[in-house]
Amino acid sequence: MRTLLWAAAAGAAALLAGSAPAQTSPPPAAAAPSSVAFYYGPNPPLADLxxxxxxxxxxxxVSNPAVRARAPADGAHQLFAYVSLGEVQPSRPYYKQLPPGLLRGDNAAWGSRVIDQAAPGWRDFFLDKIxxxxxxxxxxxxxLDTLDSYQLFAKTDAERARQTAAMVETLREFKRRYPEAKLFLNRxxxxxxxxxxxxxxxxxxxxYRGYDAGRRSYGPVPDNxxxxxxxxMQTVRDTYHLPVVSIDYVDPQKPGARELARETAKKISSHGFIPWVADGSLMSVGVSSIEVVPRNVLVLLDLGEGDDLHTSEAQRFLGIHLNHLGLxxxxxxxxxxxxxxxxxxxxYAxxxxxxxxxxxxxxxxxxxxxxxxxxxPVAIFNAFGFQMTKVTGDMLGLTSFSAPQPDKLSVVEADPELMGFETKPRVDRTQLEFVRLADPNAKSLLRMRDNRNNNYDAAAITPWGGFALAPFATTTLPVLxxxxxxxxxxxxxxxxxxxxDIPVPDVTTEGGRRIMMSHLDGDGFPSKAEYPGSPFAVEVLQxxxxxxxxxPVTVSVVEGELSPQGVYPKLSAQTxxxxxxxxxxxYIEPASHSFSHPFSWADAMHGTSRADITQMDGDASHTLEIPNYKFNLQREIKGxxxxxxxxxxxxxxxxxxFLWTGNCVPPAEAIAQTYLxxxxxxxxxxxxxxxxxKSWTDIAAQxxxxxxxxxxxxxxxxxxxxTGNWTGPFYGFERAIESYELTGEPIRFKxxxxxxxFYAGTKPASVAALHKIHRWAQAQPFTRLYVSQYIRKVIDFENTSIARTADGTLVYRTGANLRTLRVPDGAPDYDLPAPGVAGVAPGPEGRYLITSAGEVRLKERGAAATAPQPMLLEAGGKVGDFKRTVNGNKAELSFTLEANGASTFSVAGARQCSASADGAPLARGAxxxxxTQPWARNFIGKTAVHQYDIGTSNAKLATTRHLVLVQCTL
Incomplete structure (x- = not known):
């Protein structure tokens, strides 16, 4: 903010209160916000916002605001640009272009210059250049900020009237030029x-609480x-019928700051205003009528020379677990x-x-x-990352001590729940931190003792978080x-x-069923198969x-293998x-596997300029040997x-x-280019x-x-x-079923x-493995998706926000594609049916909520029992537009089901049901x-399950949106 000091409000009262404003009609209807946030720092947390x-x-x-501000729930969210009308910072890029004669003083507290609103040329400059x-x-x-800054130099009624009249004309012209613009005023x-x-x-x-920028101090606002x-503010609300926001400030460094922010927000809300309570610089996620439940984690690490985040231990070992926890x-x-x-x-969580x-x-x-x-909270893995001294030890509730290097060391305590998960803890005297717990509220997870009776705590849960030092987080032995x-x-x-313990967004599951998809990298399209007649591999696969x-299958090609300018020009017409x-x-979705199939993206792009990533050239020796080709990022992707x-x-x-090639470790510039x-x-x-x-260290993140x-x-x-990098055994791909099963139960990670x-179609043994995998998948209760649908779910996962209202309701905004929330074991029960929830399904751990909208609201179930309601138990596709009506012992469900090919759905919670899709009656499914899954039996119990199959014709093997109606007797 760049307004006058908050403590000067009373002095300004006489200047602004001259006469009561005339009664006006409400402005044209625009969706009134119920919650507002302000974040002025770099790298704004757009997902949480x-x-x-x-x-x-x-x-x-913020670049590409129209894309960044995706509407997660029917346009419920919009980004607004901060624009200062009354002041200008010398750091602004347009500062040196200002017409002469505009500046009339300084706002010393913020280091800005005050603008004369009536100066010639200002209105056009503001609208044209800003x-x-x-x-x-x-x-x-x-x-629009700093609307009252003119008071720093306008000292007479006439001067003030001249300034306000000029601002009024500027804002009228703003709306004349941009009728769709929403103007949000600060005062x-x-x-x-x-x-x-x-x-x-x-x-x-x-x-209620203010911030003095000049003194950098916080405090309560005087009663007057x-x-x-x-x-x-009441006049604005009651006379002009406009939403009113109060922005208050709390020192984030003070103990209890978050609770004070919540209390202040409640006071503001009690007046019927929308609160925002944050730090004085507005560079934190504060409290509004809702409060974000943080689901972002900041991971601190160092990379060695030439290392990539992709292969760092933090990414390899922790990524999937953070994802599974909904983070x-x-x-x-x-x-x-x-x-x-x-x-x-x-x-940050x-x-x-x-x-x-x-x-x-x-x-x-x-x-x-x-x-x-x-x-x-802070969780430390592997090493503290700083020298442990008495001072730093005291910060963490640890005692740092000196002792001779022990001759013997043994584990004397190990928490049976958290330690010894995949292998037993084994001491290593070369990786020993001389610390032990000093805080009685901390719990040791692994304690060692040496031959001099010194105790060492190498892993613990503490009041501030916890730590697990090497080699007791992960370990590698020569035989393992x-x-x-x-x-x-x-x-x-x-x-x-x-x-x-709250529901978390989940990308493994759609409609209560585990997701299955398939995709091909384009390598080997021109390959001939070891079958009679030497057909191309693509013909065998089809x-x-x-x-x-x-x-549903997503199939890519490498242009350099097919085009006449590529490596096989003589085969180009056939391929x-x-x-x-x-x-x-x-049922085939197209994709690209690049032009020249870079084997190492970092090497191919080595030494290239970062200034213009669209024109990045590099070393073609790390790609297919395409005649006269020099690596070019634009050519690889868009080309x-x-x-x-x-x-x-x-x-x-x-x-x-775009499916990454080779080592699939692209630099940030290449990833950026796909988005751009x-x-x-x-x-x-x-x-x-x-x-x-069989180790979770071999499960990658999303x-x-x-x-x-x-x-x-x-x-x-x-x-x-x-298959040993395609050296054999060529039937080895059938072991992928082991990977699918180990990442599906007892925890559904993937x-x-x-x-x-394509070359998997060249050998009978590899084709036999494909048959085995497909038969296994065919027998599973999966929801079949295309790769594009899965990718969009992962992106929605990254952008999902969770907030809590004053009455404890959880509000999830998941975007247009993610339609599953996983309720972990130990989470409370929620009132169902709930807005945005179409059903609930069992899983190998916890439950899966089948959601049908971009916004879901969940409230913990009260003591009073609710009558059972018919809901979806499973659906082989994306559910939308879900509606439920109950009349006595009759209930009707209507929804859309977006499926790829034949699909199925089940309804539970009713004695009898009949169903139709697209106006045609459906027979009971089989x-x-x-x-039928073991982990579903206790969940379903004796409840009747009514399953229906939606068949398809060859013409409808691609994505189809069905209109479904179910009528039930309770």
């Missing part, structure tokens, strides 16, 4: 008699000031990026560190101590491959980060697999014709997409998925768990974020991993992805159902 109906941000920190570029970028909401009470019909909402600062401001995470390389300075409370032994970041200890005071978890990572993270099982025929199949879309696809199909070109991206991750490599850009990982690995290359 989506919890609020309106979020005001600095536009310079507003017009923002409008062109996609901004449609504008928060401007004296303007409202003229511009109320043009106004979307009005904010005012410091109703509050009484005056309260009167102004997204962002990395910060401490040595390169330093430590954050903004408040973390409200924005916790901080996780993973440092190598011997690392000493001198500022890290005090920084962690500040997070502890702020109330942000891969590394193994000593610690139970899920349980440790949940306890150390003090995560609440005959043996695709046409037989008719699963191009086969690719065109392949893409006419209704290959254009080739597929313009040359290979029939009308009605469009390629929008408007494409989805996937591949990488290296999930390789099997019965002979993806990785690099410099803000998210790479989506393939849920499972391809046949190369199971969707199923049947992932292979396909695979979750009701």
């Amino acid at each position: 989506q919890a609020f109906d309106v979020a005001v941000v600095e536009p310079e920190f 507003v017009a570029p923002l409008w062109a970028q996609g901004w449609r909401g504008f928060f 401007g009470f004296e303007l409202l008699p003229e511009i109320a019909p043009l106004t979307y909402a009005v904010a005012a600062e410091s109703l 000031d509050r009484a005056w401001l309260l009167g102004q 997204r995470y962002e990395f910060r390389e401490v040595a390169r990026q330093g430590l954050p300075t903004e408040p973390l409370a409200g924005r 916790g901080v996780v560190t993973w440092f190598r032994s011997g690392i000493d970041h001198q500022r890290l200890g005090p920084w962690i101590n500040a997070r502890i005071k702020e109330g942000v 491959d891969p590394p193994r978890w000593v610690l139970q990572p899920l349980a440790f993270l949940k306890r150390a980060l003090r995560l609440p 005959r043996e697999i695709w046409d037989k099982y008719r699963f 191009t014709a086969l690719a065109r025929k392949m893409y006419t199949l209704p 290959s997409m254009d080739y597929i879309n313009n040359t290979l696809l029939p009308p009605g199909k469009k390629a929008e998925i 070109d408007g494409y989805l991206n996937m591949n990488g991750g290296d999930t390789m768990i099997t019965n002979s490599r 993806g990785v974020r690099k410099e803000g850009w998210y790479q989506v990982f393939a849920p499972n690995q391809d046949e190369n991993v199971y 969707a199923v992805d049947i992932y292979y290359h 396909s695979a159902s979750i009701a």
Whole structure:
């Protein structure tokens, strides 16, 4: 904010209160917000800000606002751009372009210059040079600040009237040029008699608690000031019928700051105003009429020279567990990026560190101590990352001591629940931290004792979080491959980060059923198969697999293998014709696997300029040997997409998925390019768990974020991993079933992805393995999706927000594609039916809520029992527009079911039901159902399950949206 000091409000009262405003009609209806947030710092947490109906941000920190502000619930969320009308900061890029004669003084508290609103040229400059570029970028909401700054120089009634008249004309012209613009004013009470019909909402600062920017101090607002401001805000609400927001300030460094913010928000809400209570610089996630339930984790680490986040231990070992707990995470390389300075409370569910032994970041200890005071939990893995001294030990409730290196060391205490998970803890005297617990409220998870009777605590749950030091988080022994978890990572993270038992977004499941998909990397399209007549591999795959099982499958090609300019020009006519025929199949989704198939993206892009990633050139020796080709990022991504879309696809199909090639470790610039070109991206991750490599360290995360850009990982690995890099045994891909089962039960970590290359169709043994996998999948109660649908769910997972209202209701905004919330064991029961929930399904752990809208509201069930209601038990697709009506002992359910090919659904909670789809009656079904699974029996009990199959014709093998009606007797 850049208004006058909050303490001067009473003095301004006489200047602004001259006469009561005339009664006006309500402005044209625009959806009134019920919650508002302000965040002016860099890297705004856009995902969490989506919890609020309106979020005001600095536009310079947000690119593509129309894309970033995706509406998760029928347009409920919008980003507003901060725009200062009355002042200008010298750091603004347009400052030096200001017409002469505009500046009339200073606001010393904020280091800004005050603008004469009536100066010639200001109105056009403001609209042409400040507003017009923002409008062109996609901004449609504008928060107009510093509307009363003219009072710093306008000392007479005539001067003030001249300033307000000029502002009124500026805002009228604003709306004339941009009728769709929403104007959100900070104060401007004296303007409202003229511009109320043009106004979307009005904010005012410091109703109860204020911030003095000059002194950088916080404090309560004097009663006289509050009484005056309260009167102004009530007038805005009652006379002009506009939403009113109060922005109050609480010192985030003070103990109890979060609770004080909540109390202040409640006081503001009691007047019928929308609160926002945060720090004075508005660089934290504060409290409104709702409060964000943080689901972001800050992961601190260091990378060695040439290392990539993709292969770091923090990413490899922790990523999937954070995901499964419903958390997204962002990395910060401490040595390169330093430590954050903004408040973390409200924005982060916790901080996780993973440092190598011997690392000493001198500022890290005090920084962690500040997070502890702020109330942000911290989980430390592997090493503290700073030198343990008496001072730093005291911060963490530890005693740091000196002792000779022990001759003997043994484990004397190990928590049976959290330690010894995949392998027993084994002491290593070379990795020994000389600390023990001093806080009586901490609980040791692993205690060692030496031959001198010294105790060492190497893992613990503490009041501030917890730690697990090497080698007691993961360990690697010469006879073991891969590394193994000593610690139970899920349980440790949940306890150390003090995560609440609430439903979490989930991308493994759709309609209560585990997701299954399939995709092919384009390698080997020109390969000939070892079958009579030497057909191309694509012909074998179509005959043996695709046409037989008719699963949705996403198939990519490498342009450089097909085009006349590629590596096989003599085969180009044949392979191009086969690719065109392949893409006419209704169950095949097209994708690109690049132009030249880079084997190492980092090497191919090595030494290239970061200034213009669209024109990045590099080393073609790390790609297919395409004549006269030099690596070019634009050519690899958009160029290959254009080739597929313009040359290979029939009308009605469009390629929008880019599948990473080679090592699938693209730099951030390459990931960014897929987004800038408007494409989805996937591949990488290296999930390789099997019965002979049975460790959770071999389960990859859902993806990785690099410099803000998210790479989506393939849920499972391809046949190369199971066939010795295609050296044999070629039937080895059938072991992928082990991976699917181990990532599905007892914990459902992953969707199923049947992932292979064209050359898998060249050998009878590998084709036999594909048959075995497809028959296994055919017998499972899966929801079948295309890769594009899965990718969009993962992106929605990253963007989902969770908030809690004053009455405890949980509000989830999940976007247009994610339609599952997993209720973990131990979570409370919720009132069902609930807004946005169509059903509830059992799972191997907990329950899955089948959601049908981008916003879901859940409230804990009270003591009074609710009558059973018919709901969906499962659905083989995406459920939408769910409605339930009950009349006596009759109930009717209506919903849409978006499915790929044949589908099925089940209803529970009723004695008898009949169903129709698209107006045609449905017979009772007999396909695979979750009701037959062992983990479903206790959940379902003796309840009748009514299952229905929706058949399909060959013409409807692609995605179809069905209109379903179910009538039941209770």
